[in-house]
Amino acid sequence: MLFNSYTFILFFIAVFTTYQLPINWSKKKYILLFSSYIFYSAWNPPFVFLLGISTAVDWWTAKKIFQHRHYLSTKRHFLLISLLINLGFLGFFKYSNFLLHNFIYVVDKIGITFTPAIPDIILPVGISFYTFQTLSYTIDIYRGKGKPWHSLLDYALYVSFFPQLVAGPIVRAFSFLPQCLAPKRVSGDQIAWGISLIILGLFEKIVVADGLLAPVADTVYAVESYPGLVDAWCGTLAFTGQIFCDFAGYSTCAIGAAKCLGFDLPENFRYPYASLGFRDFWRRWHISLSFWLRDYLYVSLGGNRRGMARTCFNVMITMLLGGLWHGASWTFVIWGGVHAFLILAEHLIRRCIPTDYQSGLFLTSAAGILTFAGVCISWTFFRAHSIDQAAAMLQAMFGFRLPVNESILITTDRVITISVISIMIFIHWLLRNRSLKEVSENAPWWIRSIGIGIMLVAMATFSGEDRAFIYFQF
Numbered sequence: 001m002l003f004n005s006y007t008f009i010l011f012f013i014a015v016f017t018t019y020q021l022p023i024n025w026s027k028k029k030y031i032l033l034f035s036s037y038i039f040y041s042a043w044n045p046p047f048v049f050l051l052g053i054s055t056a057v058d059w060w061t062a063k064k065i066f067q068h069r070h071y072l073s074t075k076r077h078f079l080l081i082s083l084l085i086n087l088g089f090l091g092f093f094k095y096s097n098f099l100l101h102n103f104i105y106v107v108d109k110i111g112i113t114f115t116p117a118i119p120d121i122i123l124p125v126g127i128s129f130y131t132f133q134t135l136s137y138t139i140d141i142y143r144g145k146g147k148p149w150h151s152l153l154d155y156a157l158y159v160s161f162f163p164q165l166v167a168g169p170i171v172r173a174f175s176f177l178p179q180c181l182a183p184k185r186v187s188g189d190q191i192a193w194g195i196s197l198i199i200l201g202l203f204e205k206i207v208v209a210d211g212l213l214a215p216v217a218d219t220v221y222a223v224e225s226y227p228g229l230v231d232a233w234c235g236t237l238a239f240t241g242q243i244f245c246d247f248a249g250y251s252t253c254a255i256g257a258a259k260c261l262g263f264d265l266p267e268n269f270r271y272p273y274a275s276l277g278f279r280d281f282w283r284r285w286h287i288s289l290s291f292w293l294r295d296y297l298y299v300s301l302g303g304n305r306r307g308m309a310r311t312c313f314n315v316m317i318t319m320l321l322g323g324l325w326h327g328a329s330w331t332f333v334i335w336g337g338v339h340a341f342l343i344l345a346e347h348l349i350r351r352c353i354p355t356d357y358q359s360g361l362f363l364t365s366a367a368g369i370l371t372f373a374g375v376c377i378s379w380t381f382f383r384a385h386s387i388d389q390a391a392a393m394l395q396a397m398f399g400f401r402l403p404v405n406e407s408i409l410i411t412t413d414r415v416i417t418i419s420v421i422s423i424m425i426f427i428h429w430l431l432r433n434r435s436l437k438e439v440s441e442n443a444p445w446w447i448r449s450i451g452i453g454i455m456l457v458a459m460a461t462f463s464g465e466d467r468a469f470i471y472f473q474f
Contacts, residue, residue, distance in 0.1 A: 003201070003202065004210075015035045015261075016261070019032065025182070025183035028184075029154065030153065033160065036160040037160060040162070043166075044125070047125075054085075054089065059156075062082075062137060062141045065142050066148050069144065079142050082138045089131070104116070129164075129166065133158070133173070135296070139296055154177055158176045161176070161263070162257075163263075163265065168289070169267075171288070176263070186260065194259030196448070197256025197436075199459075201254075201256060202249065203249075203458060204249030205253075206462060207455075209241070214238075217235050219409060220236075221239070221385070221393070223389065226396070227408050228396060228407070229396060234417045234418070236380055239383045240421065243470060244269070244272065246469055247470060250469045268288050270284040271428035272284035273375070273428040274368065278374065282339070294318075297321065319337065320340065326382070330387055331386065338377075
């Protein structure tokens with residue numbers, strides 16, 4: 001059930017209307033829980049059982065960890081149970097074929113012929129997201145940052161809450177669960193703001209990502225295409241805008257839908273294409289995942305507390321696994337490795353530049369330009385079908401490869417891409433230190449109304465291809 005579908009609109013209207021009935025708070029939470037399971041079962045009904053198992057396992061292990069909190073070895077055993085079951089499911093469904101293909105490749109290189117039947121494994125939508133959510137609850141209790149929640153209903157709703165279930169934001173238990181205590185009294189202003197966010201998110205997805213930019217990126221990154229320098233950059237810039245509008249569009253819809261129901265979800269994007277450095281980029285891009293990797297992986301490895309060499313190792317491992325989290329392919333691993341290298345390079349460069357000079361106009365401008373360029377270049381690995389295609393695309397982008405075809409894109413595609421990306425970058429820099437809510441509140445009502453009207457008309461009249469959100473595959 002896609003946000004950008006009439007089915008979801010009807011579903012959400014039905015949920016919202018039922019949710020407003022004059023019934024007690026507990027029954028309303030049951031309505032949300034039931035609706036969330038209906039929402040998830042719309043993808044593939046049997047996978048609802050995986051969601052239920054993950055919920056039950058971490059509910060039980062968290063209680064056992066807290067009961068044995070004074071016995072380190074015992075609580076480690078229960079934490080290990082949670083990790084093995086959750087990561088076991090994730091590993092089986094997401095990485096089995098990847099590991100098998102790599103095993104076949106390795107044994108073939110040493111002269112052993114091995115041709116097993118490749119299993120037809122369907123990836124449960126959203127498994128990477130809800131796995132990280134349930135694990136964060138168990139790990140936080142293991143670390144003594146909270147106590148097991150008293151209500152299984154609240155916890156099950158936390159895991160399965162439909163606005164953010166399949167593509168985030170990745171919500172922390174102890175920021176969501178307290179919101180389940182008191183009945184929600186949603187004001188008209190909250191509902192209006194939530195609907196506005198849904199409209200904005202759908203506009204980003206339907207019009208900008210799918211309508212304007214995806215066709216350009218798809219044309220350039222088609223397996224049989226060999227673009228020249230200009231087309232290679234246009235295709236990569238188009239994907240740079242597409243991936244942002246697609247994912248930020250989903251997160252904005254999720255936050256808006258939750259707001260209409262009285263719940264607050266964390267911000268997931270903060271104008272990332274106005275970043276001043278790659279560390280700053282990861283504070284602005286997919287914020288909920290960045291902070292999850294920092295708190296539960298990077299810190300667990302030792303963070304920056306064990307010297308420079310160990311810090312570099314920890315950053316590299318964190319980003320490589322972060323890349324692998326996105327997809328079972330070496331292109332995603334390399335994408336994560338590229339970002340690790342850029343983060344470490346930035347750290348070393350900053351150590352060589354006096355602090356007083358780092359905030360100067362020249363270095364600030366240079367940092368912004370180089371960061372955006374580095375992010376664009378790294379996206380080639382994220383978008384390419386293979387390492388060879390990513391390498392060919394990079395060669396074309398830097399003028400080291402002559403195009404087979406004289407021109408892949410028409411002039412209109414190039415103009416649209418450059419125009420959209422330029423407007424996007426301008427907006428990111430204009431608003432980089434302001435929240436969307438702040439901007440909206442400071443704008444006159446008629447400006448807001450005109451903006452919403454334009455987005456609605458654009459969505460109603462734009463004839464783009466219906467596409468699933470990119471991050472659903474992760």
